[in-house]
Amino acid sequence: MGRRKRAFAHDSFEFLAFAEELMDAARHCRQTGRPRAGALLAVHASIAASDAVCVLRLGERASGEQHGEAPDLLATSGAPDAREKAIQFAAILAMKNRVAYEARPPTHEEGDLLVKRAKRLVDWAATVVRRAPPGS
Numbered sequence: 001m002g003r004r005k006r007a008f009a010h011d012s013f014e015f016l017a018f019a020e021e022l023m024d025a026a027r028h029c030r031q032t033g034r035p036r037a038g039a040l041l042a043v044h045a046s047i048a049a050s051d052a053v054c055v056l057r058l059g060e061r062a063s064g065e066q067h068g069e070a071p072d073l074l075a076t077s078g079a080p081d082a083r084e085k086a087i088q089f090a091a092i093l094a095m096k097n098r099v100a101y102e103a104r105p106p107t108h109e110e111g112d113l114l115v116k117r118a119k120r121l122v123d124w125a126a127t128v129v130r131r132a133p134p135g136s
Contacts, residue, residue, distance in 0.1 A: 004073070005063040009132075012056035016129045019048035023122045026115055039099045039111040042118035046092045049118075049125035050074045053082070056129055067093050079128045085121060092117050 022045035029038030050070050051061040057077040062070035071093065075086035095114055099106055106114065 003062070003064045004060045004069075006060050007051075007055040009056050009059060012052045012129050012132070015048050015052035015055055015061075016125055019045045019052060019122045019125060022048060023119055026118065030111065030115055035108060035111045036099060036105040039095070039106050039114045042115045043092055043096045043099060046089055046118045046121045049122045050089055052125045053077050053079050053128050056132055067096070081124065085124055088117055089121055092121065 022041050026038045026041035026045055029035070029041060047067060047070065050073075054061045054070075054073050054077055057079050058073065060073075062073045064070075071086040071090040074089055075083045079085075092114060095106065095110070099111075099114070105111075
């Protein structure tokens with residue numbers, strides 16, 4: 001089992017706010033000619049979105065540096081459509097090393113796809129977190 005970090009359910013709102021902030025910055029970077037930065041911000045927005053749902057539903061989040069356990073943890077969260085979203089999240093994470101560490105940046109199309117996938121994940125997380133009963 002990978003590393004996990006305990007958190008309180010009310011912290012899910014902070015993770016969600018961070019995900020939305022990163023997503024806004026990702027879109028801004030893409031629009032202003034900084035596609036690689038935008039793609040990396042989209043990856044990090046996805047991680048924060050997953051953390052928001054996992055913290056809310058499970059009281060913990062994946063904390064390993066490679067993020068490999070994060071999609072599996074999200075899949076077990078019990079949130080609506082979590083298994084499908086975990087697959088999408090894994091596809092986003094699969095691009096992280098390429099975006100962050102390889103010499104060749106992602107193509108324009110790859111970057112756009114990454115930002116779109118991340119936006120869908122962040123929007124889903126927002127729905128899950130904001131529809132949670134008070135005191136969850």
